[in-house]
Amino acid sequence: MIKLTDIEKVYQTKTIETVALNRVNLSINKGEFVSVMGPSGCGKSTLLSIIGLLDEPTGGVLELDGRPVKSYSDKELAHLRNQKIGFVFQSYHLINDLSVLDNVELPLLYRAGVGGKERRQRAHEALDKVGLSARTTHFPSQLSGGQRQRVAIARALAGRPEIILADEPTGNLDSVMGEEIMDLLLTLNREEGTTIVMVTHDEHQALKTERLIRFFDGSQVG
């Protein structure tokens, strides 16, 4: 489903060249739950950005469903992100001026052919799955960290993506909340067959996933 061949990412300034990813080769199969671990600055988030089509590699080939991503236009990339990928971020990235329901509806807003009624229905379903159906009219500032992350997961689910990319989803949460979110992701993976790639610092959480990939200084070490 996702194949990375010799992926490189180099950040270049006038004086310094920083290698964020160095010849990464990786395949992630459909329905897999993969966790990526490594110290800060080792390139985990960069890897997730490249898989999530938010950033371009400086070298190598990324293939999605057998098609190299380089051949996609900006519009096609946006379409792919919308249709195939759901994102969960450490800092939730909810829009504070929108209600919970409006936040969850967001990915469907960019999907052609989904009307307002269907958007509402799917957002309600997603919130139901994460146990927040009673909070639809609340605003992010009125929720706890765990609840916000659940809203973010509901937002990812509303688009019914094949892949969820989670960047330290439990990083800002206490252990109890972290466990709750991890259980939610595991359930999604088990029951709906969603492919999940999760970046984490927490080995305890990482060990719950099917495969653990370790990174160090931009290279895959295990």
Place this chain on the structure above:
Amino acid sequence: MIRHLFTLIWNRKRSNLLLIVEILLSFFVLFVVSSLLVYNVYNYRQPMGFDSQNVWEINLNPGADTTAFNQKLQLTMQRLKAAKGVVGVTKTSSNTPFSFSTINGAYSYKGKQMPFNDNYDADDDFRDVMKLNVVEGRWFDRRDAASTRTPIVINTALKNAAFPNEKAVGQIFTDEKGKKEWQVVGVVDSYRAASDFAEDAPMSFRRRALDYDMTKKVSTYELPVLLLRVQPGSGAMLEQQLIKEISNVTKGWSVTVNSLEQSRVSKLKFVLTPLIVLGLVCGFLILNVALGLFGVLWYNINQRKAEIGLRRALGATGAGIGGQFLSEMLVVTTLGVILGLGLAVQFPLLGVFGVASGVYLQAMLLATLIIFALTAICAWQPSRIAAGIQPAVSLREE
């Protein structure tokens, strides 16, 4: 998406309120300036009602010489008429075209006071000299000499105000007390003598004979002024010759000659100067508003970088993000303009300044177009920046 935009704007009402107020005030200033502009342009495009080309104005001042004023004036006019190069001579009051002098009053008709109108003295030759267009009745002639009422010729604007559904010729105006009477003998289409930008306001010409009583103390503005139509191309030589002719008859009188075109240009400068100053002040204000809007939007985009990254991650294209920011600004502008229009529409409804409703409506349209163009220009560059923001970078901003 439209509903989403409105939701977003409504939920950010506090921060948007200042922007809406700024747009409302800018719209209102633009509306006032646009009203002035439309009003003046509209007037400028109207016919003047007379031809000021090749017309010279001669001001005569007898000074202390009060003897036989009417006879000397008559003789002067006869000499001027006979001069080679002069097509026609007429006499009028001091409020000649493009002068800074006005003489006005209000007639009464069947006990009802008419709108204020300018009054101009005229004789039987005035029409030919000024090339007026009589549309009803006739111009003054010898028949009027025996009239018991002062004959007057009015313009269409006064006719429409006084007798909208009747013929004007034969109608009689009185003064407020009903003691003086004026009889309408004709109607001219227009006579916009004040300036090129003057409104085609109600006015009348009053026939005046050579009846100046110089034994009483007479102010300069009460003295008659001669208007001469000269052959095209006439210049300084004719001017010298005419002054000589006048001096032969009126020894000791002061004589000044200038062309109506010179007066027209002077008056144009006088009228345009405050308009240009107002336009510059308005332009400066609009520039400030534009810079303010530009700054607010720029700041807004910097504040919302994480949101931009998120939207890109969720499927928005770069162009879509740019479009969203532009649309948000246009919705905010629309709200400001709607409030501004609510305020502006009071002007034609209440008949403020007595300006035609059409002027205000055109000014509203013009102000709306300018404010939308202004906000679109101000929002365009920040929106382009928003569209170009790399999602991976902006998502790390928070």
